[in-house]
Amino acid sequence: MNNFRYYNPTEVIFGKGTIARLSDLVPKKTKVMMLYGGGSIKTNGVYNQVMSALKKHDVIEFGGIEANPDYATLKKAIKVVKKEGVEFLLAVGGGSVIDGTKFVSLASKYKGDSPWDILTKGAASQITSAIPLGDVLTLPATGSEFNSNSVISRRAKRQKFSFASDLVFPKFSILDPETTYTLPVKQVRNGIVDAYMHVIEQYLTYPIGAIVQDRQAEALLLSLIEIAPTAMKTDPCDYTGRANFMWAASLALNSLIGRGVPQDWATHGVGHELTALYGLDHAETLAVILPWLLRHKIDQKREKLVQYGERVFGIKTGKVEDRAEKAIVATEEFFNSLGMPTTLTAHGVDPDEAAEEVKTRLNKIDFKRGEYKDVTGDAAFAILKMSR
């Protein structure tokens, strides 16, 4: 086990009816900005619940934060924050709204020329205060509600960067599973795969004697497999399924299981390119890459794959050499059981073309990911060629 630091001061308020708690969680006598996305919260009742809880607060609104929150949009928010003297930010939405709010929180206090420095020049480490933020989560997937990370896009330049800062941990996150009842089932499916992949990226590398972290990662994978069918139920939705889905997705990326262990994140890196090129949902890209990346790296990852197969899918028989492949097949079967394809061809994307395009793009940015930093553009080429 490597040395590590674990720190996560976010207060999680979890359960039915908890949005009402905003009335005491959001500081009184402060100027509050509520940030949200495309307006689905206005049709599903969440907006009304939030406003009802904040009826004694001084709230201004900033809507329109898009999926993959855009720098241009967030700059507008920062302008309003400064002009209106906003002192508390409340994100209401999914990971994109929360990520965007984190950026606004930090960038509003940045004294340099351009807040873009936070994303490209490591300026986050020079900033000593941020506007406090809290959130109401409505789409379990990214874990942003329970960590200090943020991913921001700049469409004008076709760029996507991330930052992390202790200053942007949400002060609180309200997780009411009932807010997910109006989600399209595809988003639930995506959220389950996204959460599953967050665990995989922190787990499926090589053994390092992190017995506790391994067991906890496996616990989340087992949970996601167990709850997926119930969580995907609609009409009526199942509270227990949604609650466990929401909590598992939060714990998948609250940084706990990744402490002291090697991490991969190559699937995410390659996946971003597929979203940019073909508009596949983030989770869809992960599912068409992972199985083939695992096959490409099967010798390096064999020991963990065998452990994963045994503990998560009960693969205990057969030759050890074969069990790694069996674990990959079981992963594909799990994704497919959710209606999630595991090949590019299933999405109508030509693997040969995608392999070429992605390789070119990744080589331009000198892409190097994976626990050995050896997933490069060329490796991505080989991986995507197989995804048929």
Add this chain to the structure above:
Amino acid sequence: MNNFRYYNPTEVIFGKGTIARLSDLVPKKTKVMMLYGGGSIKTNGVYNQVMSALKKHDVIEFGGIEANPDYATLKKAIKVVKKEGVEFLLAVGGGSVIDGTKFVSLASKYKGDSPWDILTKGAASQITSAIPLGDVLTLPATGSEFNSNSVISRRAKRQKFSFASDLVFPKFSILDPETTYTLPVKQVRNGIVDAYMHVIEQYLTYPIGAIVQDRQAEALLLSLIEIAPTAMKTDPCDYTGRANFMWAASLALNSLIGRGVPQDWATHGVGHELTALYGLDHAETLAVILPWLLRHKIDQKREKLVQYGERVFGIKTGKVEDRAEKAIVATEEFFNSLGMPTTLTAHGVDPDEAAEEVKTRLNKIDFKRGEYKDVTGDAAFAILKMSR
């Protein structure tokens, strides 16, 4: 799953050589009090490491905090804190030293007549600030380094009470597994059983659809079983074994696995009486009670016992009715494999006498524990009678 709140802002610094980090973690230009126990840190090198890291700090010492920290001792510490204007407390030791330091932290700011009110009159909730504290953990067991709880004894009145307050979360906890290398093996054994029991108290009740929490509790139980033989090795000690033991013990009672689920804690409650009466170690009391409490409550706990047996010990065959008992036997075998007895008679204590004595004591305080609050003095009588 019940609604819950999860909040834990303690910064954990984990690994080899991390005591040196005190130099930047303990605030500069403040008056620091270092609190410790019987002085073992002076012979095992920890004291020197701490003092070396704090050589530029203004540190006064308060040694002599006993196992089950005593109110009289802590009152002396509070007096020094007030007299010297101490602004930061550094606990160096195990759970007792940290628990005691938490009490000093809060009680030093209490304006009422007697700090005992914190333990008996719920005065903790009226206190709005505390002296910040950090710690260097040297004995994994209680989880105090990663929670807001504290248990204080008052020997003069033969009392033992607890309190909890967000104000006493350690600002940081340094967990260096090498500090455990000089522990007597009996303390390691006790720590493993203590951590295991912390998980059991939060897990082995009745199903409530908390699929994630169950899996995470099982992950810790599986971890403790897996690492116990390596963690107990001495001469030389095994770093991986000690590191996983230390991290598992911290996670067992950092409150995460217990969120949104029923909890038991009857074994702990009855155990305290056996320590008071016969001087058994805390962990020893837990091991002689648990198997018999589980048998006493086997009908109420059957569903979880079967799940526990299957997931933790692989008991998947045989009649469902028999598997609960098999899970109890497997637990006894695990404890026994560590050299930990599971009967009162093995400690030379007469179960009939102990049952009588404990019943009398518990009935006096109207003891009611367990997930149904039905473990009373009379139930304890029946449980202890069996422990032979």
